[in-house]
Structure formats: structure tokens, C-alpha cells
Amino acid sequence: xSYVPILHLTVPAVWISVLLAAAAVSLLMRAAIGHxxxxxxxxxxxxxxxxWKLSYIVFNLQHFLDMPLSIxxxxxxxxxxxxxxxxxxxxxxxxxxxxxxVAEQAATAWLLFxxxxxxxLHYFEAEFVQAALQTAxxxxxxxxxxxxxxxxxxxxxxLLAAFFTVELLILSVFGPLLTWQNATLIVVAAFTIxxxxxxEQKGPSI
Amino acid sequence: xxxxxxxGILLVAAIAIIAINFFEQDAQPIDTSESTTSASAQDxxxxxxxxxxxxxPDFTLTDQNGETVKLSDYRGKKxxxxxxxxxxxPCRAEMPxxxxxxxxxxxxxxxxxxxxxxxxxxxxxxxxxxxxxxSLTFSIPMDETGSTAQDYQxxxxxxxxxxxxxxxxxxxxxxxxxxxxxxxxxxxID
Numbered sequence: 001x002s003y004v005p006i007l008h009l010t011v012p013a014v015w016i017s018v019l020l021a022a023a024a025v026s027l028l029m030r031a032a033i034g035h036x037x038x039x040x041x042x043x044x045x046x047x048x049x050x051x052w053k054l055s056y057i058v059f060n061l062q063h064f065l066d067m068p069l070s071i072x073x074x075x076x077x078x079x080x081x082x083x084x085x086x087x088x089x090x091x092x093x094x095x096x097x098x099x100x101x102v103a104e105q106a107a108t109a110w111l112l113f114x115x116x117x118x119x120x121l122h123y124f125e126a127e128f129v130q131a132a133l134q135t136a137x138x139x140x141x142x143x144x145x146x147x148x149x150x151x152x153x154x155x156x157x158x159l160l161a162a163f164f165t166v167e168l169l170i171l172s173v174f175g176p177l178l179t180w181q182n183a184t185l186i187v188v189a190a191f192t193i194x195x196x197x198x199x200e201q202k203g204p205s206i
Numbered sequence: 207x208x209x210x211x212x213x214g215i216l217l218v219a220a221i222a223i224i225a226i227n228f229f230e231q232d233a234q235p236i237d238t239s240e241s242t243t244s245a246s247a248q249d250x251x252x253x254x255x256x257x258x259x260x261x262x263p264d265f266t267l268t269d270q271n272g273e274t275v276k277l278s279d280y281r282g283k284k285x286x287x288x289x290x291x292x293x294x295x296p297c298r299a300e301m302p303x304x305x306x307x308x309x310x311x312x313x314x315x316x317x318x319x320x321x322x323x324x325x326x327x328x329x330x331x332x333x334x335x336x337x338x339x340x341s342l343t344f345s346i347p348m349d350e351t352g353s354t355a356q357d358y359q360x361x362x363x364x365x366x367x368x369x370x371x372x373x374x375x376x377x378x379x380x381x382x383x384x385x386x387x388x389x390x391x392x393x394x395i396d
Contacts, residue, residue, distance in 0.1 A: 003378075003379060005380070011381075060384075062302075063302045063303065066302060067298055067302070069295055069299060070299035070382075072299075073296055073299050073300070073381070073382040073384075074303075074384045077384065077386045078386065148208065151208070153208060153209065154208055154209070154212075158209065158213065158216065159212050161216060162212050162213075162215045162219070165215075165216050165219040165220055168219070168223055169219045169226075172223050172227055173226060176227075177223065177227040
């Protein structure tokens with residue numbers, strides 16, 4: 001785990017990468033799909049971060065009761081992450097019923113977010129080869145979605161699945177395949193692509 | 207046509223993932239690190255300093271039980287070298303996690319040395335009370351003159367140096383750590 005010095009503190013590079021990636025995707029979704037992601041995007045991000053952070057109370061109840069201020073410094077760790085991902089998927093499943101934009105945009109947003117996050121994180125960690133590959137894939141994804149997304153002969157679900165698979169290939173070249181991070185990538189990718197395919201089949205009325 | 211190209215990319219990537227992760231395991235890795243490490247690089251890594259890869263400055267202090275603690279005596283073990291004070295709220299938040307990590311690694315190869323900034327703290331009674339309150343059982347060397355904090359350029363507490371078994375600095379963390387961070391940090395070094 002790498003840390004980034006900010007004033008007198010060192011902040012985990014993961015946190016900075018998540019926030020920068022979230023902001024970058026909000027801006028670059030316009031380049032990829034022609035418009036910024038809907039309100040659901042920031043709701044989903046806030047839900048994840050709040051659950052992950054506050055689940056410290058659930059998984060470290062005694063420490064929290066002994067020292068309530070510890071919530072300022074810590075988070076729910078791996079279990080908090082898993083809980084947050086489960087709630088995120090639940091939120092997307094519910095939100096797409098009333099807002100077609102969720103089903104339409106979620107897989108693209110997740111792909112771009114994850115690629116941006118990996119690019120930024122590996123630049124922080126000075127792993128420049130992997131960072132460059134991630135950035136190249138990130139740029140290729142934006143261009144491909146932009147150029148191919150509207151063509152009727154292009155199966156967008158398959159296109160997104162191909163990008164997620166190439167991303168998994170890059171990750172497995174530089175590290176172990178079986179990690180919680182890769183599991184998260186696969187589960188959320190599979191779920192959001194399924195949402196997209198259902199959106200394509202049923203149209204915006206779902 | 208485009209559909210076939212996308213399916214092709216997907217299949218090639220999937221096959222490559224399988225090849226990398228399942229066939230690579232059969233290959234025996236050859237460790238060439240010793241032969242390729244230059245003498246100058248070794249000399250540099252042996253130098254004492256506060257940068258990553260440098261040997262942590264040695265010190266000799268007395269801990270809360272009156273026992274002498276010399277950092278270099280812990281070579282061969284990973285060391286979580288923490289600097290703290292009783293008046294520091296993040297230190298207070300961190301201590302239960304550190305004690306939990308210590309208890310869960312009682313037979314492990316990781317040692318916690320939590321240096322108290324005694325010269326800047328609120329007196330012996332406050333320190334004893336703090337140790338009793340959190341039932342701390344790991345070693346707490348007392349930096350009574352402030353020289354160790356000065357050697358390690360401690361500006362903010364808590365500050366923690368993670369040392370590998372050679373006594374080299376693997377990581378410097380300013381701010382509190384929970385048990386998971388301590389585990390991740392010590393698992394990732396030799």
C-alpha cells in the first residue's frame with residue numbers, strides 16, 4: 001500500500017486515486033457517451049464511501065465505543081468494502097427500475113472508473129509500465145465507446161466485456177488473479193453489463 | 207465483422223489470462239537477484255538513514271518494564287516502530303488496534319516497539335495511566351531525552367516506520383493505522 005504525503009499527514013494512495021478517478025470519470029463520460037453521468041453516479045459513490053467508512057462501527061464496535069473519534073481515522077476494511085459493494089449493487093438494481101440512465105450508463109461508468117483508478121494508483125506507486133498500460137486501455141475504452149457505441153451492428157455489452165477482460169489480463173500480468181479487487185471488478189462488471197443488456201433488449205421503458 | 211473482432215479480443219484475452227495464471231505456476235522461478243545486484247546498490251542499502259531501503263538509525267532506550275531495548279537486537283524480525291504521545295488523539299485511536307495486532311501475532315515474526323515521546327509528554331503518571339487504560343503489553347521504549355525522536359525526524363504523531371528483517375525501512379506512515387494496515391504492511395515485506 002502506498003501513501004501520499006499531504007501537509008503533515010500521509011494519506012493512502014488508494015483514497016486519493018478513488019476520488020480523482022471519480023472526478024475524472026464524471027468529466028470524461030461526456031467524451032465517451034456524449035453526456036455526463038446522472039445523479040445516480042454520485043449517489044452510488046457516496047453510498048459506497050459512507051458504507052465503507054461507517055461500517056467501522058459495525059466491525060469494530062468495541063473500539064468505537066471506547067474511542068468514538070476513531071471513526072475519523074479508520075474504515076470498515078475488507079468486510080466494509082464487501083458490505084459496500086453489496087449495497088451498491090442493491091442500489092443500482094433498485095435505481096434502474098425508475099431511471100433508465102442507470103442501466104444504460106452503469107457498465108461504462110464502472111469500466112472507466114476502474115481504469116482511471118488503476119492508472120492513477122499505479123502512477124502514485126511509481127509502477128509506470130502498468131500505469132501506462134492502464135492509461136492506454138482507459139483512452140482506448142473512451143475512443144471505442146465513443147466511436148462504436150451508437151452503431152447498431154456493435155454489441156455494446158460484448159464490447160464492454162472485452163475491455164473488462166483485457167483489464168483483468170493486465171492485472172493478472174502484474175499480480176495474482178485471485179484477489180478481492182479482481183473479484184470486485186468481475187462481480188460489478190457482470191452485474192452492470194447484465195443491466196445494460198436488459199436495457200438494450202427492453203428499451204428505456206424498463 | 208466488428209462483432210467477430212470484439213469476440214476475438216475477448217477470447218484472446220481470456221486465453222492469455224488462463225495461460226499466465228495456470229501455466230506460469232509450473233515454471234520454476236530462477237532467483238538472479240544476488241548475481242545482478244551491484245556492489246554499489248548493496249552499499250547504498252546498508253547506509254543508515256530515513257529513506258526507504260536504508261537501515262533505520264539504531265537506538266538504545268529503556269521500556270516501561272525497565273528493560274533495555276536496542277533496535278539492532280531485533281534484526282531477523284520485522285519491526286513496527288511507532289512513535290506516540292498520550293496527548294495525541296489519533297495515537298489513542300490507534301493503540302487498541304496495535305494491542306490487538308500484538309496479541310494476534312504473539313508467536314509471529316513481527317515486533318512492535320512503540321516509542322513514547324517522553325520528553326514531550328505529560329509526565330510519568332499520565333504515561334502509566336495510558337498504558338494501563340489500554341492494557342498495552344508490547345514494548346514501549348521511553349525517549350526521555352528526545353534524541354530518538356530527533357534522529358527519526360518525528361514532526362507529527364503517530365508516525366510509524368515499518369522495518370524489514372534486515373532492519374531496513376520499508377515504509378513510513380504518518381497517521382494512525384488499524385490492525386489490517388499493520389497486517390498488510392508486514393505481510394508485504396521480507
